[in-house]
Amino acid sequence: MSLELYLDLFSQPCRSVYIFAKKNNIPFEFKNISLLTGEHYEEEFGKISMIRKVPAMRDGDFCLTESIAIMLYMVQKFKTLDFWYPADLQQRARVDEYLSWQHMAIRMHGSKMFWLRLLIPKVMGVEVPQEKLDAALEDLNGSLKLIEEKFLQDRPFIAGDHMSLADLVAIVEIIQPVGAGLDVFEGRPKLSAWRDRVETAVGKELFDDAHQAILGAQESVKMMDPSKMQLFRPRILKLFM
Amino acid sequence: MATRRVVQVYLDLLSQPCRAVHILLNCNKIPHTVRTVALRKGENRTPEFTKLNPMNRVPVMEDNGFVLTESDAILKYLAAKYDVPEHWYPRQPEKRARVDEYTAWHHNNTRPHAAKVFILEVLVPAQTGSPVDEGRLIRALSQLDDTLDKLESMFLRRQPFLCGDDITVADLLAVCEVMQPMGGDRDILKERPQLQRWRSRVQSAVSESFDQAHAVLYALRDRRKAKL
Numbered sequence: 018m019s020l021e022l023y024l025d026l027f028s029q030p031c032r033s034v035y036i037f038a039k040k041n042n043i044p045f046e047f048k049n050i051s052l053l054t055g056e057h058y059e060e061e062f063g064k065i066s067m068i069r070k071v072p073a074m075r076d077g078d079f080c081l082t083e084s085i086a087i088m089l090y091m092v093q094k095f096k097t098l099d100f101w102y103p104a105d106l107q108q109r110a111r112v113d114e115y116l117s118w119q120h121m122a123i124r125m126h127g128s129k130m131f132w133l134r135l136l137i138p139k140v141m142g143v144e145v146p147q148e149k150l151d152a153a154l155e156d157l158n159g160s161l162k163l164i165e166e167k168f169l170q171d172r173p174f175i176a177g178d179h180m181s182l183a184d185l186v187a188i189v190e191i192i193q194p195v196g197a198g199l200d201v202f203e204g205r206p207k208l209s210a211w212r213d214r215v216e217t218a219v220g221k222e223l224f225d226d227a228h229q230a231i232l233g234a235q236e237s238v239k240m241m242d243p244s245k246m247q248l249f250r251p252r253i254l255k256l257f258m
Numbered sequence: 259m260a261t262r263r264v265v266q267v268y269l270d271l272l273s274q275p276c277r278a279v280h281i282l283l284n285c286n287k288i289p290h291t292v293r294t295v296a297l298r299k300g301e302n303r304t305p306e307f308t309k310l311n312p313m314n315r316v317p318v319m320e321d322n323g324f325v326l327t328e329s330d331a332i333l334k335y336l337a338a339k340y341d342v343p344e345h346w347y348p349r350q351p352e353k354r355a356r357v358d359e360y361t362a363w364h365h366n367n368t369r370p371h372a373a374k375v376f377i378l379e380v381l382v383p384a385q386t387g388s389p390v391d392e393g394r395l396i397r398a399l400s401q402l403d404d405t406l407d408k409l410e411s412m413f414l415r416r417q418p419f420l421c422g423d424d425i426t427v428a429d430l431l432a433v434c435e436v437m438q439p440m441g442g443d444r445d446i447l448k449e450r451p452q453l454q455r456w457r458s459r460v461q462s463a464v465s466e467s468f469d470q471a472h473a474v475l476y477a478l479r480d481r482r483k484a485k486l
Binding site (some may be wrong): 067068079081082083084086087089090094096106107109110111113114116118120121125156163166167173 | 355
């Protein structure tokens with residue numbers, strides 16, 4: 018019985034898990050959970066993920082949430098190539114360092130930008146004050162600067178010469194605000210060059226496949242039904258506004 | 259041949275992730291030196307420290323020229339390098355995954371929500387001289403309450419420790435966050451016997467290194483109590 022991966026490709030951590038599994042030819046059953054229509058509140062999904070978060074994984078009786086935990090589990094179980102999560106302690110530590118830092122930095126700032134620029138005004142119909150957008154942009158710029166100056170520096174990838182989980186987790190978060198129409202790569206040649214290297218390493222076809230939904234978000238929001246978001250609307254507004 | 263130095267850690271024991279690192283080092287008797295960085299005195303903003311860590315945060319570890327930030331990464335590095343007892347970060351995939359699951363979830367949950375209570379009750383009033391913002395504190399306590407519910411029902415459940423039968427780095431990270439509001443003499447586990455028992459088990463498992471790490475926090479609490 019193969020792995021089940023519960024994913025919504027609008028979600029950044031779902032994309033990293035998807036790309037990782039596909040790239041490593043890990044057999045899995047794709048179980049689509051559409052967050053924007055509240056599918057994560059369905060009863061069955063609650064049995065896989067108590068807190069109703071994606072991505073979630075089921076491997077036989079073993080259920081797991083948190084994209085990083087899921088990918089590290091797959092690394093071990095499927096013995097993926099070393100560069101994803103190097104055996105060398107110091108290189109591994111560099112990957113762990115990025116994976117730890119990013120939660121409350123780029124992940125938070127990229128997500129916020131996506132909600133404030135797109136979903137909240139265009140689907141929820143709530144006007145977002147300019148100061149909030151400006152503050153969110155400042156935070157996002159701060160994170161992007163740290164990625165360039167501390168995590169990349171003059172290396173081709175975060176951990177050195179090869180792509181790792183760190184770059185995968187980074188790229189999916191950085192693309193999120195792009196989905197809201199913000200070109201974060203403009204004026205950032207170092208970041209752009211790194212992005213191209215990551216895309217090449219992943220493979221353009223897989224990269225584009227994983228990012229199709231998010232990059233089409235500005236179009237697809239026109240057809241989204243705000244009433245489906247009622248369950249989490251208050252939480253979202255409280256979190257981001 | 260140059261002598262290899264012991265690992266050096268830059269810590270402020272008022273910082274929760276610093277305490278987690280301190281406890282792991284001490285209860286495993288890993289040879290190390292501690293360089294204190296007092297955040298309240300701005301010692302994290304000196305040119306020397308900024309050169310070491312441009313993000314001006316603690317903890318930082320330095321191992322013979324190799325500089326590492328982020329407590330998660332430091333704990334995992336130390337556990338692997340010094341060959342500590344396996345239970346700290348188990349090798350078996352499902353067991354390790356449980357620890358990885360917690361350490362990821364921790365960032366957006368236990369850490370910010372427990373820290374916020376301490377920040378509102380102790381740090382902000384100390385830095386600004388203004389009284390505690392009661393409205394914000396009530397909201398922060400409510401959010402923390404939800405998070406502690408999840409800590410109990412999602413992670414601890416009926417297990418002795420957060421990720422299973424033995425203590426792991428996850429328990430260290432969590433317990434240090436849960437202790438932080440003690441600096442303001444608030445025990446956030448007061449109404450939660452299950453989590454209290456877990457905390458006691460963690461204390462027993464790490465013995466005197468728990469109180470050693472928390473001495474500065476206790477002193478802060480005692481000074482504040484003396485002033486009232």
